[in-house]
Amino acid sequence: DTAVSQTPKYLVTQMGNDKSIKCEQNLGHDTMYWYKQDSKKFLKIMFSYNNKELIINETVPNRFSPKSPDKAHLNLHINSLELGDSAVYFCASSLAGVYEQYFGPGTRLTVT
Amino acid sequence: AQSVTQLGSHVSVSEGALVLLRCNYSSSVPPYLFWYVQYPNQGLQLLLKYTSAATLVKGINGFEAEFKKSETSFHLTKPSAHMSDAAEYFCAVSASSGSARQLTFGSGTQLTVLP
Numbered sequence: 001d002t003a004v005s006q007t008p009k010y011l012v013t014q015m016g017n018d019k020s021i022k023c024e025q026n027l028g029h030d031t032m033y034w035y036k037q038d039s040k041k042f043l044k045i046m047f048s049y050n051n052k053e054l055i056i057n058e059t060v061p062n063r064f065s066p067k068s069p070d071k072a073h074l075n076l077h078i079n080s081l082e083l084g085d086s087a088v089y090f091c092a093s094s095l096a097g098v099y100e101q102y103f104g105p106g107t108r109l110t111v112t
Numbered sequence: 113a114q115s116v117t118q119l120g121s122h123v124s125v126s127e128g129a130l131v132l133l134r135c136n137y138s139s140s141v142p143p144y145l146f147w148y149v150q151y152p153n154q155g156l157q158l159l160l161k162y163t164s165a166a167t168l169v170k171g172i173n174g175f176e177a178e179f180k181k182s183e184t185s186f187h188l189t190k191p192s193a194h195m196s197d198a199a200e201y202f203c204a205v206s207a208s209s210g211s212a213r214q215l216t217f218g219s220g221t222q223l224t225v226l227p
């Protein structure tokens with residue numbers, strides 16, 4: 001009965017590779033988000049989708065591309081991975097018009 | 113634009129002592145405020161929220177927070193700390209961006225509970 005799930009939980013890869021992180025929510029929410037948490041635990045929003053439409057797109061490199069096949073899924077694809085991409089990536093969801101967001105368990109990405 | 117400042121990146125208390133984690137916010141519109149807790153290697157869990165109703169908000173695990181507009185603060189308290197409260201705590205403020213509600217987080221406070 002997991003509310004917001006992410007796969008994989010851990011991802012170790014080499015520089016230059018392309019990887020994807022998947023997120024699914026079963027809460028019936030229509031808005032989903034990606035956040036990045038750096039090594040100092042600072043959390044910053046990257047993207048937000050509402051009903052499969054991009055709403056928030058903070059300043060992130062073009063190598064990051066979110067894709068939302070439906071309201072319950074928001075995937076994050078990263079091209080040409082760099083050392084600085086190493087972080088924990090969190091997916092979250094909410095209902096449009098409701099302020100609280102529910103977070104997934106995170107994906108720890110390590111780029112070597 | 114909105115921002116959050118959490119005073120004290122590390123706070124240590126003895127078990128049974130009062131927990132006080134400080135949060136000050138800046139917002140150009142009436143804010144919605146949140147406290148989240150992150151246990152090691154886990155995601156963020158919502159502790160409590162202020163959404164312009166009662167200024168004293170009660171959350172899970174015995175935590176509460178008081179919204180003080182005059183001080184632009186939303187400090188988190190718990191009367192008696194428990195060992196299981198050791199975690200990272202994040203204060204966040206929300207502002208709308210179209211149909212999405214963007215959360216802006218503070219830098220976090222690591223709470224250590226001493227036996």
